[in-house]
Amino acid sequence: MHAWDGIVWAFKTQPNFKVHMILSSAALVLAVILEISRIEYAIVIFTILLGLAAEMINTSIEAVTDLVSTEWREYAKISKDVSAGMMLVVSFGAVCIAAIIFLPYFFI
Numbered sequence: 562m563h564a565w566d567g568i569v570w571a572f573k574t575q576p577n578f579k580v581h582m583i584l585s586s587a588a589l590v591l592a593v594i595l596e597i598s599r600i601e602y603a604i605v606i607f608t609i610l611l612g613l614a615a616e617m618i619n620t621s622i623e624a625v626t627d628l629v630s631t632e633w634r635e636y637a638k639i640s641k642d643v644s645a646g647m648m649l650v651v652s653f654g655a656v657c658i659a660a661i662i663f664l665p666y667f668f669i
Contacts, residue, residue: 578616585609595666608658615651619644
């Protein structure tokens with residue numbers, strides 16, 4: 562049950578995780594309304610899971626970095642910056658995928 566505890570903790574304490582959950586729910590509702598294909602559903606669900614996993618990895622890296630050192634250190638900054646960059650890349654990719662999948666339904 563430790564894995565579930567981690568998910569619950571992330572949802573309760575991480576504002577960005579909540580944002581991802583809200584946007585993910587909106588994407589799934591839109592998918593139902595637009596009646597997207599099964600393969601598109603698979604891509605949307607995979608993208609959602611990738612985003613949530615990346616957010617949890619980012620949170621874990623930040624927590625471990627803070628555990629190791631609470632004072633400013635160059636390598637701690639690099640660690641946090643790179644993990645935040647991972648999240649930015651995944652978020653950008655998710656927006657691109659959403660545009661590719663959903664926009665055509667509005668213009669057909």
